[in-house]
Amino acid sequence: xxxxxxxxxxxxxxxxxxxASIDDLEAVRVEALGRKxxxxxxxxxxxxxxxxxxAATGKLLNEVKQKLExxxxxxxxxxxxxxxxxxxxxxxxxxxxxxxxxxxxxLHPVTQLQMEIEDLFTSxxxxxxxxxxxxxxxxxxxxxxxxxxxxxxDMQDTFWVEGGYLLRTHTSAVQVRGIGRLKPPLRMIAPGxxxxxxxxxxxxxxxxxxxxxxxxDREVSVANLTYFMTTLLTAIFHREVTVRLRPGFFPFVxxxxxxxxxxxxxxxxxxxxxxxxxxxxxxxxxxxxxxVLQMGGIDPEEWNGFAFGLGLTRLAMMRYGIDDIRxxxxxxLRFLNQFGGAAL
Ligand code: FA5
Numbered sequence: 001x002x003x004x005x006x007x008x009x010x011x012x013x014x015x016x017x018x019x020a021s022i023d024d025l026e027a028v029r030v031e032a033l034g035r036k037x038x039x040x041x042x043x044x045x046x047x048x049x050x051x052x053x054x055a056a057t058g059k060l061l062n063e064v065k066q067k068l069e070x071x072x073x074x075x076x077x078x079x080x081x082x083x084x085x086x087x088x089x090x091x092x093x094x095x096x097x098x099x100x101x102x103x104x105x106x107l108h109p110v111t112q113l114q115m116e117i118e119d120l121f122t123s124x125x126x127x128x129x130x131x132x133x134x135x136x137x138x139x140x141x142x143x144x145x146x147x148x149x150x151x152x153x154d155m156q157d158t159f160w161v162e163g164g165y166l167l168r169t170h171t172s173a174v175q176v177r178g179i180g181r182l183k184p185p186l187r188m189i190a191p192g193x194x195x196x197x198x199x200x201x202x203x204x205x206x207x208x209x210x211x212x213x214x215x216x217d218r219e220v221s222v223a224n225l226t227y228f229m230t231t232l233l234t235a236i237f238h239r240e241v242t243v244r245l246r247p248g249f250f251p252f253v254x255x256x257x258x259x260x261x262x263x264x265x266x267x268x269x270x271x272x273x274x275x276x277x278x279x280x281x282x283x284x285x286x287x288x289x290x291x292v293l294q295m296g297g298i299d300p301e302e303w304n305g306f307a308f309g310l311g312l313t314r315l316a317m318m319r320y321g322i323d324d325i326r327x328x329x330x331x332x333l334r335f336l337n338q339f340g341g342a343a344l
Contacts, residue, residue, distance in 0.1 A: 131174035145251035157197040167195035171212035179296030185217040202272040209312035216305035225306040253286025
């Protein structure tokens with residue numbers, strides 16, 4: 001029979017070769033080379049051996065130990081490089097592919113609608129004007145025939161700023177700027193954000209959008225006004241909508257009207273958006289009061305005109321079937337992502 005050390009070496013090498021993991025290797029190492037392992041047991045018997053036998057056994061023991069250590073190291077390196085290869089394979093990235101990029105945003109539904117109306121009115125010869133959100137009291141009220149003590153000031157609960165300034169309560173302030181800057185005949189629209197100290201509910205916001213329109217020419221009539229309003233609503237809704245015209249009071253128009261649209265959320269049956277009335281107030285309008293033209297330096301004997309103040313935020317609600325105005329400024333992506341049609 002072979003020397004037990006040679007036998008031990010052979011069986012340990014077989015187990016190293018057959019090991020399926022680093023843990024298996026560790027088990028072999030502990031059994032053969034550990035403090036209480038097989039080789040340690042052999043060295044315990046040195047005391048009982050003759051000097052020649054001890055020298056020969058010691059030499060053999062060292063050789064076996066070295067061979068086993070080498071075999072264990074070699075196999076361990078194989079396991080480690082296989083693990084590395086597997087990890088590299090699983091984490092492989094093709095750097096030549098185009099980067100995924102960030103998700104493109106889209107325009108807010110009110111902005112989309114505003115741009116559509118701007119296109120429509122531009123094609124009808126209207127200029128698009130802009131004005132400041134912090135306005136003078138004069139442009140927002142006085143120049144529109146609403147002097148300080150006029151009860152019409154109470155119709156628009158105002159955020160006042162010091163020094164005769166305010167957050168504009170309507171885009172009609174841009175009418176005043178337009179009259180002052182453009183010579184008649186003139187056609188202008190002015191979309192923008194306006195502010196009122198309102199209690200917020202399904203159809204009222206403190207911050208909302210309006211779109212002002214004005215045309216000054218010779219012999220402008222209510223028929224012209226109705227034509228432009230009908231053209232606007234047909235283009236926006238792509239279908240017949242039911243509207244009604246009723247008298248409305250605004251000191252800067254005479255006569256003044258309220259153009260209401262039958263509620264498209266409930267089809268006129270009544271809901272929180274139309275306050276159960278079946279109608280939504282959308283488009284106040286009228287013929288420009290001659291005094292307003294006069295204050296702006298336009299001779300009312302020669303020129304007259306119409307003006308309207310479209311509630312753009314409410315129009316967006318009707319157009320897209322939004323049943324609560326608060327969604328529009330919520331910043332909620334679940335809501336906004338539904339209007340991804342028009343990319344930035
Ligand atoms: C005005 O602001 C007038 N400047 C409109 C005007 C212009 C009349 C030119 C005549 C000639 P009114 O306060 O009604 O009017 O507001 C106009 C529209 O803005 C309303 O019909 C409505 O659609 C919208 N609106 C008013 N208040 C709110 C609010 N709190 N939240 C959302 N939309 C509102």
